[in-house]
Amino acid sequence: MEVKKEVTIYDLAKTLNYSPSTISRALNNHKSISKKTIKLVKETAEKVGYRPNNLAAGLRNNKSKTIGILVPHLNRPFVSTLISGIEESARKAGYNVLISQSYDEAEIEIANARTLYDSRVSGLIVSLAMQTELYDHFKQFTDQGIPIVFVDRVPKTYNSYKVIIDNYTAGYKATKHLIQGGCKRIAHFAGSQHRNVYEDRKKGYVDALKEHNLPIDESLIIPFKTLSFEEGEKATKKLLKMEQPPDAIFSANDTAAVSAILCAKKMGFSVPEDLAIIGFNDDPISKIVEPALSTISHPALKMGKISAKRILEHEQKEQDDLLTEVSVLNTEVIARASTRPIN
Amino acid sequence: MEVKKEVTIYDLAKTLNYSPSTISRALNNHKSISKKTIKLVKETAEKVGYRPNNLAAGLRNNKSKTIGILVPHLNRPFVSTLISGIEESARKAGYNVLISQSYDEAEIEIANARTLYDSRVSGLIVSLAMQTELYDHFKQFTDQGIPIVFVDRVPKTYNSYKVIIDNYTAGYKATKHLIQGGCKRIAHFAGSQHRNVYEDRKKGYVDALKEHNLPIDESLIIPFKTLSFEEGEKATKKLLKMEQPPDAIFSANDTAAVSAILCAKKMGFSVPEDLAIIGFNDDPISKIVEPALSTISHPALKMGKISAKRILEHEQKEQDDLLTEVSVLNTEVIARASTRPIN
DNA sequence: TTGTACGCGTTATCAA
DNA sequence: TTGATAACGCGTACAA
Numbered sequence: 001m002e003v004k005k006e007v008t009i010y011d012l013a014k015t016l017n018y019s020p021s022t023i024s025r026a027l028n029n030h031k032s033i034s035k036k037t038i039k040l041v042k043e044t045a046e047k048v049g050y051r052p053n054n055l056a057a058g059l060r061n062n063k064s065k066t067i068g069i070l071v072p073h074l075n076r077p078f079v080s081t082l083i084s085g086i087e088e089s090a091r092k093a094g095y096n097v098l099i100s101q102s103y104d105e106a107e108i109e110i111a112n113a114r115t116l117y118d119s120r121v122s123g124l125i126v127s128l129a130m131q132t133e134l135y136d137h138f139k140q141f142t143d144q145g146i147p148i149v150f151v152d153r154v155p156k157t158y159n160s161y162k163v164i165i166d167n168y169t170a171g172y173k174a175t176k177h178l179i180q181g182g183c184k185r186i187a188h189f190a191g192s193q194h195r196n197v198y199e200d201r202k203k204g205y206v207d208a209l210k211e212h213n214l215p216i217d218e219s220l221i222i223p224f225k226t227l228s229f230e231e232g233e234k235a236t237k238k239l240l241k242m243e244q245p246p247d248a249i250f251s252a253n254d255t256a257a258v259s260a261i262l263c264a265k266k267m268g269f270s271v272p273e274d275l276a277i278i279g280f281n282d283d284p285i286s287k288i289v290e291p292a293l294s295t296i297s298h299p300a301l302k303m304g305k306i307s308a309k310r311i312l313e314h315e316q317k318e319q320d321d322l323l324t325e326v327s328v329l330n331t332e333v334i335a336r337a338s339t340r341p342i343n
Numbered sequence: 344m345e346v347k348k349e350v351t352i353y354d355l356a357k358t359l360n361y362s363p364s365t366i367s368r369a370l371n372n373h374k375s376i377s378k379k380t381i382k383l384v385k386e387t388a389e390k391v392g393y394r395p396n397n398l399a400a401g402l403r404n405n406k407s408k409t410i411g412i413l414v415p416h417l418n419r420p421f422v423s424t425l426i427s428g429i430e431e432s433a434r435k436a437g438y439n440v441l442i443s444q445s446y447d448e449a450e451i452e453i454a455n456a457r458t459l460y461d462s463r464v465s466g467l468i469v470s471l472a473m474q475t476e477l478y479d480h481f482k483q484f485t486d487q488g489i490p491i492v493f494v495d496r497v498p499k500t501y502n503s504y505k506v507i508i509d510n511y512t513a514g515y516k517a518t519k520h521l522i523q524g525g526c527k528r529i530a531h532f533a534g535s536q537h538r539n540v541y542e543d544r545k546k547g548y549v550d551a552l553k554e555h556n557l558p559i560d561e562s563l564i565i566p567f568k569t570l571s572f573e574e575g576e577k578a579t580k581k582l583l584k585m586e587q588p589p590d591a592i593f594s595a596n597d598t599a600a601v602s603a604i605l606c607a608k609k610m611g612f613s614v615p616e617d618l619a620i621i622g623f624n625d626d627p628i629s630k631i632v633e634p635a636l637s638t639i640s641h642p643a644l645k646m647g648k649i650s651a652k653r654i655l656e657h658e659q660k661e662q663d664d665l666l667t668e669v670s671v672l673n674t675e676v677i678a679r680a681s682t683r684p685i686n
Numbered sequence: 687t688t689g690t691a692c693g694c695g696t697t698a699t700c701a702a
Numbered sequence: 703t704t705g706a707t708a709a710c711g712c713g714t715a716c717a718a
Contacts, residue, residue: 004486008695019705024697032703051483054462055402056695059710064398066441066462074430080423087417087444091455096462097442098409101430112434119397119409119439140394143347258631285631288601351711362689367713375687399711402694 007050016044027052054096058120066096067311068116070126072104072153077283078300079127082151085304086125093312095122104130104226113137121146123311128153130192130226147314149307153195161310162326163303167197170296170331171204174250174278177294177333179212181340183248183276187220187239189260191227191252201252201280220246224256232256236263240275247275248339254279254286254295261289261338276339291337299329350393359387370395397439401463409439410654411459413469415447415496420626421643422470425494428647429468436655438465447473447569456480464489466654471496473535473569490657492650496538504653505669506646510540513639513674514547517593517621520637520676522555524683526591526619530563530582532603534570534595544595544623563589567599575599579606583618590618591682597622597629597638604632604681619682634680642672 009023016023018041026033026041044050058064067090071079087097098116102109109129116124117140124141126148135158141148142160149161178186188205191198202221209216219242222235232255239246240263251257257279264275271277271291279286279295286293306327335342352366359366361384369376369384387393401407410433414422426442433440441459445452452472459467460483467484469491478501484491485503492504521529531548534541545564552559562585565578575598582589583606594600600622604614612618614634622629622638629636649670678685 006487006695009697010695020695021697021706022704024695025704028697034703037703049483051457052461053402053695055398055407056710057697058398059396059402059694059712060696060698062710074427075420075423077418080418083442084417084444087442091443091458094458096458099426099430099440099442100434101427114394115434115437115439118395140392144349262631285628288605288628288631290633349711352713353711363711364690364713365688367711368688371713377687380687396711399694400713402696402710403712403714405694 006053007045007048008053009050012041012045012048012050015048016041062120063122064096064120065094066098066119066121067308068098068100068119068121068124070100070102070109070112070116070124072102072127072129074099074101078152078281078298081300082127082304082307085301086308087304089305089308089312093308095308095312102129106132106134110137113140117141117146123147123149123314125149125151125307125311127151128155128195131194133194147311149310151303151307153197156196159324161307161314161324163307163310163329164196164326165298165303165329165331167200168204168207170280171201171250172208173204173331173333174201174280174296175205175208176212177335177339177342178248178250178276178278179208179214180342181248181272181276182343183340184214185217185220185244185246186214186248186250187222187246189227189232189235189249189251189253189256190221190223192225193223198252205250224252227251227253227256229255229259232259233263236260237267240264240267240269245275248272249275249277251277251279254281254283254293257293257295257338258285258289261291261293272338272340278333278339282334286334286336289338294336294339295334297331297334299331303329349396350388350391351396352393355384355388355391355393358391359384405463406465407439407463408437409441409462409464410651411441411443411462411464411467413443413445413452413455413459413467415445415470415472417442417444421495421624421641424643425470425647425650428644429651430647432648432651432655436651438651438655445472449475449477453480456483460484460489466490466492466657468492468494468650468654470494471498471538474537476537490654492653494646494650496540499539502667504650504657504667506650506653506672507539507669508641508646508672508674510543511547511550513623514544514593515551516547516674516676517544517623517639518548518551519555520678520682520685521591521593521619521621522551522557523685524591524615524619525686526683527557528560528563528587528589529557529591529593530565530589532570532575532578532592532594532596532599533564533566535568536566541595548593567595570594570596570599572598572602575602576606579603580610583607583610583612588618591615592618592620594620594622597624597626597636600636600638600681601628601632604634604636614681615683621676621682625677629677629679632681637679637682638677640674640677642674646672 013020100112151163356363443455494506
């Protein structure tokens with residue numbers, strides 16, 4: 001298998017009797033080059049199949065026109081849609097996208113941050129692993145002026161770009177929606193309290209109860225490890241076997257909420273009459289389950305696009321512009337059939 | 344914001360009174376370097392925060408230790424799981440993963456192939472856009488000896504690695520499963536016949552009917568553009584309003600199959616008694632819908648891992664080893680409640 | 687076992 | 703408007 005020799009700007013220079021610098025400038029639309037030359041160079045490049053070498057350009061410029069992504073799991077509806085949004089915006093701007101997943105483990109997150117750094121990404125978009133509590137592995141980026149955008153699952157303290165929803169308000173709204181449907185004993189499926197998203201959703205839940213003069217019953221607040229389907233089933237069974245079972249559940253994600261619907265039905269409870277349920281994320285399954293799951297919208301695509309935009313814009317900025325900028329997106333209750341109509 | 348100077352092998356060389364080449368070799372575990380020196384170099388590198396520059400190494404070696412991915416849509420269950428598999432295998436081998444999506448448009452696919460090439464990926468993993476019929480944009484890779492793995496949606500003619508399932512047999516099995524449940528008038532939701540996957544599934548369907556002496560009724564074979572939920576609803580309505588409606592549907596994907604279940608129920612048909620339905624892919628929604636959707640397994644994670652493996656192994660091979668190697672994975676009927684029990 | 691010297695393809699600086 | 707030259711960081715052939 002004979003490998004064809006690649007065409008470089010030197011070859012183009014020889015062919016056209018120009019210097020390599022002129023070729024380079026022409027290909028980059030440098031203003032000092034005449035339109036005619038630019039046209040000629042580009043046409044010839046096309047004709048002979050010239051393709052730029054991003055590695056060389058990246059080395060020379062010390063940046064790769066690449067955005068690195070670091071998320072817990074690639075194959076979750078929210079995450080894959082987030083990435084789709086990032087890819088779309090990045091691609092339009094001529095940027096590439098490198099992906100990596102931490103499987104929710106801090107150690108893997110650290111290792112992946114390293115390799116992304118080694119590829120000299122122009123920026124990093126991160127959604128934190130469940131248990132990450134130290135942020136030293138992001139310092140190398142900050143030290144080099146490489147922008148980091150934390151998205152959805154963000155650190156409390158780290159100074160950086162952030163793209164989030166208002167989880168507190170979302171949790172509050174979700175709970176209030178249940179209260180307005182007449183629910184009085186509302187349970188909560190709570191995610192890891194290390195992560196802002198779950199902590200804030202819970203706070204919103206608690207405050208909504210308080211504000212409506214409903215007691216906070218700790219036995220109705222179930223701590224989850226991963227908010228999986230199986231965990232959801234177990235928790236639902238436990239709740240519904242209580243002497244005084246709850247009349248509603250606010251789950252911090254849709255997966256556990258859907259499992260609660262199925263489990264409750266199997267146990268002979270009717271949803272939403274005996275047990276109203278609201279989830280979080282608006283995953284595809286929430287539309288399919290019966291009764292359809294009420295939930296909180298989570299604008300994944302938009303969050304992805306904004307995250308990418310932050311990085312692309314950063315390149316235009318002055319060195320000492322501050323890079324702490326928090327974008328908070330709106331969410332809303334999507335009322336479906338798993339909660340009761342509002343009085 | 345002061346940007347710290349990056350540490351290079353030259354800095355390490357100066358610090359340790361070695362030549363840069365020794366440092367380079369030590370970092371790469373070159374056999375000519377003593378264990379002691381290697382240890383010293385690596386420890387020092389760690390201490391002073393040295394990080395290799397993949398761009399420089401890639402330029403030098405003319406390969407980037409990066410796998411490029413080109414798929415129609417990133418946020419589909421099958422695709423995102425496929426990518427998760429690729430990422431896992433690639434990461435383990437020290438490879439990075441670049442992603443891009445074509446939105447099922449040939450033009451975007453072509454443009455993305457170009458940019459991935461410009462990044463000098465070590466290999467390319469492709470699932471074709473719905474309408475791609477020319478494959479010239481892959482020639483540049485082949486010409487340079489860069490391996491291409493086509494996965495799931497593959498070209499018929501292009502000489503390359505392929506990782507697929509046996510769509511013909513899968514379509515046959517799905518149809519047979521319906522027949523064994525006593526169905527006699529089986530409709531088919533057919534995808535674009537440009538793509539092997541849908542063409543073969545349909546062939547399997549047709550042959551299963553023939554083999555069981557059931558007539559092929561063209562009015563029961565509905566051509567779909569994208570196999571979307573909306574298309575599925577429309578098709579189901581049309582079928583169920585026929586004078587002699589079908590008693591079963593084999594849908595080429597789960598999305599349309601689920602919409603068929605919901606639509607049929609809404610129209611007063613009971614599933615599977617009046618209408619049995621089987622889908623394809625085993626998407627998460629198939630477990631949630633009621634009745635749960637019978638479907639065909641689609642080993643996304645495994646296909647991803649194998650695809651990555653093909654590329655990683657290719658690097659070890661001799662130049663003129665043939666690179667046409669087709670991996671065909673097994674699939675099976677997952678019988679759930681939307682089809683009738685086998686007699 | 688280690689060092690010297692060069693080149694990978696590109697772009698920025700300086701000079702013409 | 704264009705050209706010559708150096709440099710980005712690394713790996714390797716050749717020499718010692």
